Amino acid sequence: MNTFVKLIETIQHWHASGKDGAIATLIRSSGTSPLPVGEMMAISSSFDMQGAVSRGCVESAILEIAQDAIKENQALLRHFGFSDQSAWEVGLTCGGEIDVLIEPVPQSQDTADFFDRVLSKCKNDEPFYLFHFLDEENLGKRILCDHEKILYSDLPPSLSISPSVIRGLNNQDKSHTMDVPLTNGKNLPAFMTYFQPARRLIIIGAGEIAIYLTKMAKLLGFSVIIIDPRSMFASNMRFPDADIILAKWPQDCLPSLNLKPRDSLVIISHDEKIDLPALQIGLESCVGYIGLLGSLKTRQNRLVALKEAGWQEADLARLHAPIGLDIGSKKADEIALAILAEIIKEKNQSRSA
Template sequence: MKNLSTILQSISNWHSAGKDTAIATLVQSSGSSPLPVGEMMAISSSFDMVGAVSRGCVESAILETAQQAMQENKAVLTHYGYSNQSAFEVGLTCGGEIDVLIEPVLSSQHSTSFLQEALAKCDLDDPFFWLHPLDENGLGKKILCDATHILYSDEPIEPSFEDAILAHLNQGSPAAIVNLSLERDRITPVFIQAFQAMCRLIIIGAGEISIYLTKMAKILGFKVIVIDPRSMFASTIRFPEADTVLAKWPQDCMKELVLRAPDYLVVISHDEKIDLPALQIGLASDVGYIGLLGSLKTRQSRFDALLEAGWETTDLTRIHAPIGINIHSRKAEEIAVSILAEIIQVTNQA
C-alpha cells in the first residue's frame, strides 16, 4: 500500500500546484512481463512521473498518451507488444505483451473526494479494493470498496453491478480482470486491485544490524516495529525510520501486536532472555516468517530451551536459523542485506 500512497500523494501535490494528472495501471500481461499486474504510475501535465508499469520499456510512450488523455479527459486502454511496429521505439523487447489503462484525474474535476477517500485508507493502513471497469461505457470510472460496501464512486452504480462486485469479493482474493455477470445477461470486464495492509517487520533487538535492517525494510515498503527492553538502544533517535519503537520486553508487548500471516518476525537481540520469549510468542502465532540470528551453536542452545519449554521439534522447523541467505556476510549492513534477501525469497516462493 506504500507505493499507492506515494502515487496518490504525488497527484494531490500536483493538483495543488495547478497541474492535471493521470494514472497508468498495468491491468494485463502475457509472456515475459517486466513487472506484475497491478503496478501503477502517475503522470502530471508537466511530465512529472512517479512509479512505473515496466522497467522503462514503455514509460516514454505512456507519458505521451497520458498527455492526450488529460487533454481530452478520456481514459484509454493501450496495448504494447514486441510485434507492434513501434516495438523498438517503445523498447518492449522482452517478448511479452501488456495492457495499460490510462485514466485522467484532472485537478478541476471532483477528484478531491476520490483522493481523500483513497489516501485516508492508505493512512489507516486499512485494506480496500480499487475497481476499474474496462467496458466502453465504464472506462475511466473510479470505484473504491471494501468487502462489504462501496466506499466511493464518481458516478451512480446500478444495484446489479454492486451486487456482482461484492459477491465476487466474498468468494476470495480477486485477481486481475474478472467478468461480472449483470442483469439482462450483460457481462462487464472489471480490473480489481486489492490493497492489503502493509506487511509488518517486527525486529527483536535494537543493535547495529537492526538499524540497517530498518532502513532497508522501509525502502521495500514494510511497516517496521523495533522491540528491545534496553531503552538506551530502543529509541527513536537510533531508529528514526521505524514506525514504532518499543523499549519493552517482548512478553510485555508482542501479544498486543497480534502477529498475522503476512508479518515477519526477526529475532536478532543475541540475548537469550530477549530471544526466547519472542520466539515462543512467534511460534504461538500465525506469523509467516520467524528468523533467528546466531551461530549453529546459538541455534542449538535456543532450540534446546524451546524443547524444554514444551515445544515440539516440528514446531521449530518454522524458525529460519541461522537467519539470512549465506552470502558470507560479516558487517552489520551485509547481514541486514542477507536477512532481507531471505525474507524476499520466502515471500516470492509463497
C-alpha cells in the same frame, strides 16, 4: 498499498502546483512481461512521472499518451507488444505483451473525495478493492469498496456492483480482469486491484543490524516495528524510519500485535532473556517468517531451551536459524541484506505456491 499512497501523494503535490495528472495501470500481460499486473505509475501534465509499468520499455510512450488523456479528460487503453528494433522504438524487447489503462486524474472535488477515501483506508491499515471499468462507455470509471460496502463510485447512479460480488471478494487477493455483475443484471468488464496493508517486519533487538534492516525494509514498503526493552537502543534517534518503536519486553507487547501470516518476525537481540519470549510467542502464532540470529552455540542453546519448554521438532522447523541467505556476510549492513533477501524469497515462493 504503500506504492499507491506514494502515487496519490505525488499527484496531490502536482495538483497543489497547478498541474493535472494521470494514472497508468498495467491491466494485462502475457509472455515474459517485466512487471506483474496491477503495477501503476503517475504522470503529470508537465511530463513528471512516478512509478513504472514496464521497467522502462514503454514509459516514454505512456508519458505522451497520458498528455492526451489529461487534455481530453478521457481514459485511454493501449496495447504494447514485442519490439526487436532500436531503443527508440516503443515495445517490449523481452517478448511480452501488455495492456495499459491511462486514466486522467484532474483537479476536482471528485478526485479529492476519491483520494480522501483511499488514504483513509490506508491510514487505518484496512484492505480495499478498486475496480477500473473497461467497456467503451464506462472506460476509466472506478468503484472503490471494501468487504462490506461501496466507498466511492463515479459510475452512473443506475449502475452499482451487486452486493453478492462485494461479499464474495474475501478470497480474491490478486489483481485480475473480471466480468462484474451489476445490480441492473448486466455484467461489465473491469480490472480489479486488491490493496492490502503493508507487510509488517517486527524486529526484536535494536542493535546495529536492526538499523540497516529498518532502512532497507522501508525502501521495500514494509511497516517496521522495533521491540527492545533497552530504551537507550529503542529510540527515535536511532530509528527515525521505524513506524513503531516499543521499548518493552517482547512478552509485554508482542502478543497484542496479533501476528499474521503476512508478517515477519526477526529476532536479533543476542540476549536469551529477550530472544526466548519472542521465539515462543512467534511459534504460538501464525506469523509467516521467524528468523533467529546467533552463532551455532547460541542457536543450539535457544533450541535446547525451546525443547525444554515443550516445543517439538515440527514446531522448531519453522525457524530460520541461521537467519538470512548465506552470502558470507559478517558486516551489519550485509547481514541485514541477507535477512531481508530471505524474507523476500519466502514471500515470493509462498505467493507462487
